[in-house]
Amino acid sequence: MDQAIEQFFASLPARAPAVLRAPVSGTLQIDLTTGNRTDHWLVELGPGEAAVTRARGPADAIWNSSAELFARLVTGHAQSLSAVLRNETTYSGNVMLLLVFRRFFPNRPGVRDPRKIAREQVRRP
Amino acid sequence: MMKQLVSILDGNTFLVSDRRGDVEPSYDFPTGLFSFDTRFLSTWLLTLDGERLHALSIDDAQSFRTRYFLVPGEPTHYLDAKVSVIRNRAIGGSLGEELTVLNHSGREMQFTVRMDMGSDFADLFEIKHKGRKKGATTAIAGENELRLTYRRDAFHREAVITSTAPAQVDQGGMTWSITVGAHQEWSTRLHVATMIFGARGEDIRATTPLGGTRSPEAIRIEQQQLLDRAPKLGCDCEPLAGAYHQSLNDLGALRYESIALGVRLLAAGLPWFMTLFGRDSILTSLQVLPFLPELVPPTIKVLAGLQGYRLDDFRDEEPGKILHELRYGETAGFEEQPHSPYYGSADSTPLFVVLLDEYERWTGDAQLVKQLEFAARAALNWIDTYGDLLGTGYLWYQTRNPETGLENQCWKDSWDSISYADGRLPGFPRATCELQGYAYDAKLRGARMARLFWNDPVYADRLEREAALLKERFNRDFWITERDHYALALDPDGRQVDALSSNIGHLLWSGIVDDTRAERVANHLLGPRLFSGWGVRTLATGQGRYNPVGYHVGTVWPFDNSFIAWGLARYGFREEAGQICESIFSASRYFDGRLPEAFAGYDRSLTEYPVQYPTACSPQAWSAGTPLLLLRVLLGLEPQGEHLIIDPAVPAGMGRVELLDIPGRWGKVDALGRSRTAEDNVRGH
Numbered sequence: 001m002d003q004a005i006e007q008f009f010a011s012l013p014a015r016a017p018a019v020l021r022a023p024v025s026g027t028l029q030i031d032l033t034t035g036n037r038t039d040h041w042l043v044e045l046g047p048g049e050a051a052v053t054r055a056r057g058p059a060d061a062i063w064n065s066s067a068e069l070f071a072r073l074v075t076g077h078a079q080s081l082s083a084v085l086r087n088e089t090t091y092s093g094n095v096m097l098l099l100v101f102r103r104f105f106p107n108r109p110g111v112r113d114p115r116k117i118a119r120e121q122v123r124r125p
Numbered sequence: 126m127m128k129q130l131v132s133i134l135d136g137n138t139f140l141v142s143d144r145r146g147d148v149e150p151s152y153d154f155p156t157g158l159f160s161f162d163t164r165f166l167s168t169w170l171l172t173l174d175g176e177r178l179h180a181l182s183i184d185d186a187q188s189f190r191t192r193y194f195l196v197p198g199e200p201t202h203y204l205d206a207k208v209s210v211i212r213n214r215a216i217g218g219s220l221g222e223e224l225t226v227l228n229h230s231g232r233e234m235q236f237t238v239r240m241d242m243g244s245d246f247a248d249l250f251e252i253k254h255k256g257r258k259k260g261a262t263t264a265i266a267g268e269n270e271l272r273l274t275y276r277r278d279a280f281h282r283e284a285v286i287t288s289t290a291p292a293q294v295d296q297g298g299m300t301w302s303i304t305v306g307a308h309q310e311w312s313t314r315l316h317v318a319t320m321i322f323g324a325r326g327e328d329i330r331a332t333t334p335l336g337g338t339r340s341p342e343a344i345r346i347e348q349q350q351l352l353d354r355a356p357k358l359g360c361d362c363e364p365l366a367g368a369y370h371q372s373l374n375d376l377g378a379l380r381y382e383s384i385a386l387g388v389r390l391l392a393a394g395l396p397w398f399m400t401l402f403g404r405d406s407i408l409t410s411l412q413v414l415p416f417l418p419e420l421v422p423p424t425i426k427v428l429a430g431l432q433g434y435r436l437d438d439f440r441d442e443e444p445g446k447i448l449h450e451l452r453y454g455e456t457a458g459f460e461e462q463p464h465s466p467y468y469g470s471a472d473s474t475p476l477f478v479v480l481l482d483e484y485e486r487w488t489g490d491a492q493l494v495k496q497l498e499f500a501a502r503a504a505l506n507w508i509d510t511y512g513d514l515l516g517t518g519y520l521w522y523q524t525r526n527p528e529t530g531l532e533n534q535c536w537k538d539s540w541d542s543i544s545y546a547d548g549r550l551p552g553f554p555r556a557t558c559e560l561q562g563y564a565y566d567a568k569l570r571g572a573r574m575a576r577l578f579w580n581d582p583v584y585a586d587r588l589e590r591e592a593a594l595l596k597e598r599f600n601r602d603f604w605i606t607e608r609d610h611y612a613l614a615l616d617p618d619g620r621q622v623d624a625l626s627s628n629i630g631h632l633l634w635s636g637i638v639d640d641t642r643a644e645r646v647a648n649h650l651l652g653p654r655l656f657s658g659w660g661v662r663t664l665a666t667g668q669g670r671y672n673p674v675g676y677h678v679g680t681v682w683p684f685d686n687s688f689i690a691w692g693l694a695r696y697g698f699r700e701e702a703g704q705i706c707e708s709i710f711s712a713s714r715y716f717d718g719r720l721p722e723a724f725a726g727y728d729r730s731l732t733e734y735p736v737q738y739p740t741a742c743s744p745q746a747w748s749a750g751t752p753l754l755l756l757r758v759l760l761g762l763e764p765q766g767e768h769l770i771i772d773p774a775v776p777a778g779m780g781r782v783e784l785l786d787i788p789g790r791w792g793k794v795d796a797l798g799r800s801r802t803a804e805d806n807v808r809g810h
Contacts, residue, residue: 021499022429079437082465086458087279090323099430111436114443118514118523118554122617 002067005032008074009041009052012104016050019103023047028097029059032067039067045100061093076106130156133216134378135189135344137161137400138319140220144180146193146212147171150245155252157244158220158284160319162400162454164252165273165284166220168243168298171212173197173226174236178210188378188744189344190215208234215341219319225312228305235304240315242298244284246275248454250462260455264296271299280455281322289314321453348377355416356787358756361780364710364718368752371718375744376413376420401451401466403428403473404536405747407480412687412750415757418488418788425484425493428477429500433468433507438525441469441534445507447477449534462529469531470538471512471522471560474504475567482570485578486764489790494578502579505571505588508564514554518598519615520564523554535560536685537628537663541670542677543614546623548669551616558611559628561599562635568592569636600639609645611638625654625665627685633692643696650689651701658729659712660686660705666726673726680723680738683709684747687754694758694774703776706755713752720748760784760796767791773798 025046032039042059044051065073069089072078080102083089091098132141138160142148148157148169158166171178178195185191192213196206207230213223228234246262260277269292273284290313292299305311351373358369406428410421433446440463441449452464463469478501485494494501514521524530532540535557543557544550572588575581603611605621611629612621630650632638638646649655654665660681664671672679686705693702712735713720722745725736759782761772769791775782775798786793 021503023496024430076435079440079460079465082458082460084323084458085453085465086277086455087281087323092323096430103434105435107435108437111438113436114438114511114523114525115514115516117525118521119516122515122554 002071004071004074005067008104009043012043012050012052015104016045017048020045020048020050020100022096022100024096024100026060026094026097027058028061028063028093028101029057030063030065030070032065032070034067043101045097059093061091061095061097063089063091063098065089073105076108076111080105131183131185131191133185133189133191133214135216135218135341138216138218140166140214140216142169144183144193145171145178145195146180146191146214146222147177150243152252155249158317158319159249160218161321162249162452162457163282163319163321164247164249165244165282165319166242166317167245167247168241170241170298171195171210171224172239172241173208173210175239181209187345188348188374189217189341208236217341217344220317221341222315222317223312224315225310226303226305227310228308231307233304233306235302238301238303240298240300242271242273242286244273244275246273246282246455248456249452250454250456259459266294266296269294269299271296277455277459280458283318283320283322285318285320287316287318348374351377351417354419354788357785359781359783359785362710362782364714365752365756365779365782367718368710368713368720369718369756371713372720372749372752373416375719375749376409376417376746379744379746379749380420400453400464401427401448403448403450404470404476407447407473407476408536408684408688409746409750410480411483412684412747412754414483414487415762415787415789416753418484421480421484422490422493425477425481425497428473429497431466432500432503437468439463440465440467441524441526441530443468443507443511445474445503446511447473447504449473449531463526467530469522469524469526469534471520471534471557472536472563474507474512475520475560475563477501477504478567478571479563482574485574487789489767491578494574498574498579501571501574505567508567509591512564515617517556517619518595519556519602520560521554521556522560537677539676541675542663543622544624544664544668544670544678546625546668551614551622554617555614555622557614557628558599558603559631559635561595561603562632562637565592565595565599565637566635568595596637596639599637600642604642610649611646624668624670625649626668627655627661627663627682627689630661630685630689630692633696634688635692636695638696640696643698647693647696647698647701650693651704656704656708657681657726658708659724659735660708661689662726664726671726674736674738676723676738679726681712681726681735682723682748683712683720683751684745687751687758690755690758694761699761699774700776702758703774703779706759707776707779709751709755719744720751721745722748756782756784760798762787762796764789769794769796771796775800 028043030041040056042053042055073080084091130141140158141156150167157164176197178197181194183193195210209227211225215221260275263274265272269288271286271294275282288299292301303311355373360366406424410424413420428447431448433442434444446468448466448468449470450464451466456462457464481501512520522534531538533542543555568588569592572585575585605612605623610625613624613626613628614622616622629646650661655661662679662681664678670678686709690702690705715734721737723738759775763770777800779800782798785795
């Protein structure tokens with residue numbers, strides 16, 4: 001299992017108070033596949049809190065992904081909703097859980113604050 | 126061109142065909158059967174004994190059903206048909222078509238009926254931008270079934286076409302060799318299922334809580350329920366009555382189930398915009414709120430759920446920003462277009478706050494305001510952080526996606542919509558005036574919600590202070606003294622983009638206009654340069670880029686006018702607001718009550734009828750919402766505390782306007798207005 005993924009899940013309980021602010025609760029099962037192996041993660045989400053276990057359901061939604069894609073999501077290299085639209089990853093169940101969970105995914109590496117760019121550009125002669 | 130086409134729709138599934146009911150491959154206009162931004166049929170062409178048919182008549186009274194009455198040959202022939210064909214077509218998630226061949230002769234006849242069928246599975250954006258497919262399409266002929274499949278990696282769409290009558294099926298369609306007795310008929314039922322494959326190879330609509338697709342009968346019932354719930358209008362003014370009923374029908378038809386979200390949303394417009402737009406859905410919600418408040422919460426919740434949370438240059442996303450456009454097709458999935466979702470609009474975020482507040486004022490649904498406190502605060506925060514790109518206290522926009530992003534991120538989003546009076550285009554970023562009005566209104570409404578529902582009077586005070594400063598600053602920086610109107614925008618150097626435009630009308634709606642200047646703004650709006658007689662033009666005559674048939678540079682947009690009328694009424698210009706109501710209702714008569722997206726800016730005295738903009742979308746949600754908002758303006762409906770203020774000002778000649786059972790926190794109330802002129806009294810209404 002990719003270390004970035006392990007670290008990502010480990011960080012969720014501490015990040016939840018800042019990230020999970022919507023009135024949405026439920027359990028999301030994330031199945032990550034590498035070759036013939038599937039790792040199961042169960043994330044209980046609620047306003048301000050997230051609990052993570054390595055287990056299967058019962059869950060309000062199931063998300064199937066390759067570990068490879070998920071590693072790109074947790075490092076900001078891919079975007080979750082377009083991956084669902086192209087069916088590279090599949091999701092079934094309560095969609096609001098995906099919408100709150102995606103907030104844990106970071107910026108693409110190297111992205112710059114648009115204000116900084118705009119202000120630099122305007123100051124240019 | 127639009128006039129030659131017939132459309133049926135249910136939510137974001139729609140079919141556009143010619144007047145014979147046929148679809149021929151088209152690469153520049155979206156004809157065919159579409160669902161969730163994918164074309165599932167691009168060929169659907171009927172022949173009888175090798176001959177095309179032509180239409181005697183078409184019955185398209187219902188939005189989801191059309192009947193074509195056809196005979197063989199060209200319309201120039203002397204008509205003595207021994208045979209005729211009826212195509213009875215309905216849409217409801219999938220497409221159903223009953224094909225009937227009637228033998229009018231006194232002897233048994235043999236016919237060869239042929240339907241050419243095919244799909245290019247084009248994404249709507251590939252039609253707009255003429256792209257090429259990267260995946261593979263296959264056609265498999267089965268027993269009375271033709272299966273058209275498109276695959277690109279895991280992306281998988283299918284159109285499965287079946288016939289109830291035995292058919293010879295080939296890869297290009299179906300043929301029926303039939304014998305029909307004297308004065309007898311033959312028929313088959315064709316069914317086209319549109320499949321969008323997701324988890325475990327199932328149709329994605331089966332694995333998300335959408336309840337599957339609706340049958341035409343279910344659509345009819347649901348639309349009827351929507352009509353039954355809406356307030357009842359009684360009036361002497363026929364165009365008003367017609368427009369009101371057509372609007373309710375169209376709003377019913379434009380509702381669709383979001384494939385990703387499992388809720389019923391309003392699509393923005395046929396055929397290009399059958400999806401969720403932040404700006405369109407918010408402005409339409411504001412228009413329909415007094416009539417159909419239950420349409421509003423799903424929109425608010427979904428916009429909050431999809432609120433931006435990170436920096437993403439491709440999608441112009443920033444934390445707190447409300448989306449511009451969400452698409453479901455191949456180009457969004459493979460990131461050839463940024464609509465997953467795209468965040469390139471600078472107005473949807475403040476407007477989101479405005480809508481949430483307005484919704485509570487009508488319905489008393491404090492719970493939603495409390496639930497969405499964080500989303501609303503994030504939106505308000507965006508206004509002062511990422512929204513203020515240059516740090517000058519204004520909302521600015523500039524795309525970070527020059528390839529597929531939008532240059533202009535305001536409602537006038539075409540490339541040439543923002544110009545100086547002499548026609549030059551300003552640089553980026555740009556701060557258009559109406560954005561500042563929306564930000565001002567959002568702050569005041571945010572303050573109200575903070576005080577009443579979020580238990581944060583300190584924040585409320587701060588927002589009110591900021592709003593007051595913004596108003597002062599705006600009236601200093603945007604007012605052009607020598608022209609007596611507000612500038613359309615500021616350019617990146619802070620200079621005024623000095624064109625005279627309809628945007629100044631939105632400023633009245635937001636309340637950012639100094640009282641001392643309101644009359645001058647009203648005079649411009651109803652003056653000869655902006656007012657065409659059919660409504661307020663997007664750009665005034667005499668401006669460098671004025672063009673009566675330019676999309677955002679001279680045409681009249683009904684939705685634009687509805688917000689301008691609301692703004693005029695807000696500042697007490699009821700007569701002027703009534704003039705706009707009268708002009709738009711008069712125009713609606715020429716479109717059978719269905720206001721198009723836009724019509725040409727020609728003077729009313731010149732054309733005597735409103736000329737439809739060539740490729741205008743119709744029906745379109747915020748055009749359908751326009752008669753509703755205008756009615757609100759005519760009757761002077763305004764919630765105040767637990768009550769609804771009713772203060773009608775009906776223009777001369779319009780007679781009686783009565784609206785019964787207006788829903789809200791007061792239960793249901795009736796409003797009655799009547800124009801008070803000698804003429805009306807004589808007519809004895």
